[in-house]
Amino acid sequence: MPSLLGIEELPRPEIEAILARAKDFQPLQNQPHKKLDTLRGKMIVNLFFEPSTRTRTSFEIAAKRLGADAVSITASGSSVSKGESLVDTLNTLAAMRPNAIVMRHAASGAPHFLSRYLETPIINAGDGTHEHPTQALLDARTILDRTEALEGLRVAIIGDIAHSRVARSNVHLLSKFGVDIVLCGPASLLPPELAHIAPGVTLTHDIREAIREADVIMMLRVQLERQHESPFPAGEYFRFYGLTLEHLALAKPEAIVMHPGPINRGRELSSEVADFQRSVILNQVENGIAVRMAVLERIIG
Ligand code: NCD
DSSP states (O other), rough: OOOOSSTTTTTTTHHHOOOHHHHGGGGGOOOEEEEEEEEEEETEEEEEEOOOOOHHHHHHHHHHHHTHHHHHHHGSGGGGTTOOOOHHHHHHHTTTOOOOEEEEESTHHHHHHHHHOSSOHHHHHHTTTTTTTTHHHHOOOOOHHSSSSSOOOOEEEEEETOOOOOHHHHHHHHHHOOOOOEOOOOGSSSSGGGGGSTTTHHHHHHHHHHHTOEEEEEEEOOOOGGGOSSOOOOOHHHHHBBHHHHHHSSTTTOOOOOOSSOOOOOTBBBBHHHHTTTBBBHHHHHHHHHHHHHHHHHOOO
């Protein structure tokens, strides 16, 4: 596993190994001062061309917990804003000999393109509308913390599916484990070809149908930064696709609510749902560190 570019091409045993290893790292969450020395002497560079709170911070914490050094660079504060090309920026960073580059970019395929030019392993932290592999891994870890196995679960993914790299990576991962996946959103945000993206996927425009008998409800943010048409007014979107407590009665009694964040209360979910006892949004954030530790260890350990 030299680079981690997407879930689509990641074999199931590799996914299982990462999820199992992440579980070993979970208890460290309660010992914030404990550092391992697995990656002592190693360095990762976080290169983020798009905003990020969770992903960037958790990669940084994950690296430090394993004893590595982490340097974070945002595009606005780098020479990218002075006109340097992507390849030149990456070559410059690679010349400083990091052990891995964690990268987020607005262009789908950017990390794949660069991985052909660089020897340094690249970890995709989100490329355009394409993939966000560590998000799907931490989502799977979070689901598995509450259930024995992924097989046979019904997972509803609701919202702006068209522009969501989170949805795409989750579909690829869940599909490898025989999950029944329902994608739901307004017609303009749910292209019909997504029904063929992986086995086990069905589409619906009806949020109630999506939620019925679901074990997991995964809500997505409307990616306004990737939409070129004028978006729905927030109130209208919420009326049709916003998750409310009332909807949850349709799901299985133990169903959990997930969201990759950042959440927009009153747009894709109500405030009551966000703070609901079966909302695991902050557990997802917590698992982000354990999963990224497992990924870093696997790639540069
Ligand atoms: C997601 C992303 O950037 O793709 N956020 C994240 O990494 N947790 C989802 C989003 O921005 O809506």
